[in-house]
Amino acid sequence: MARAVIADDHPLFRAALKQALSETLSGDVLEAESFPALQELLERERQIELVLLDLNMPGNQGLTGLTAVRNLFPDILVIIVSANESPDVIRRAMAFGASAYVPKSAPLPMIKEAVEIVLNGDNWLPEHLRQTPANEPDAESEDFAYRLEQLTPQQFKVLSCIADGLLNKQIAWELQVQETTIKQHVSAILRKLGVINRTQAGVIFKDMLRAGEEDSNPQSFD
Known part of the structure; x- marks a missing residue:
């Protein structure tokens, strides 16, 4: 049974991330190359617990995909995996319900660490962002x-x-x-x-x- 979905339009990135997560998650790790494809998967595969979501994949603009998943599938955890490291974007993503924000430049062991921490019930940011404005509340x-x-x-x-x-x-x-x-x-x-x-x-x-x-x-x- 699948527990996670990697939603990203870069096939090589999905493949690398899937290989890394296969060691962390039991069951299949599914893939979606667009936001509509992700929605179809979440509707069909009700056992999904986690989505790793790209901010700018086809069908998704900024944080709209994050808020859609959180609204339509409130029990699913969302980790943003993005090339954008803007403190404002990270702060907003966390405010809108992301459980973690992982830069795409992060090494795979760091992404695995984020997944493990999120599945254990905690939020996660990389060390270099924890003491920056990205970690400050956005009222x-x-x-x-x-x-x-x-x-x-x-x-x-x-x-x-x-x-x-x-x-x-x-x-x-x-x-x-x-x-x-x-x-x-x-x-x-x-x-x-x-x-x-x-x-x-x-x-x-x-x-x-x-x-x-x-x-x-x-x-x-x-």
Whole structure:
């Protein structure tokens, strides 16, 4: 039975990471090369406990994938494995529910250490980031993360569509529900986020989550 998924669009990185994790995790380690593929796996493989998530894989922009997994699959732990080492991005990722943030430049033994610590119930950051601003609380992100947690999975999907600029009618078609249902969801979203209109909700969602564009060059896995 699979316990983990490596979600990254670099085949060589996935292969190296999979080999390393096979010594740490029992069962299969699955792979996803896009965020839609990851969602399909998580829907199908309900025993998954851990996702190692790239911030900038196809279908994922910044921290939107992290928040989607945390909202739709709250029992699954997420480790961000990214080339982006911006303290602001790391701070936001941890605020939005990541259990660890691992630079792609990290050697494989360090990634294994992060996985072991996270599966034992603790959060993890590499040593050089623990005493930096990346490890300081981000009150604004933590507040927004708390508000996002109040959304139902369907409301989260509606908010994502709003942020993409879709109208209620388009969202209703996308989610295969009545437009009146979407209007009810929108009202609930505005109330839970504490904003006055859908435009504000979409802008905040983008500003808070769509950070973390990373270098697309091949990574080192020493």
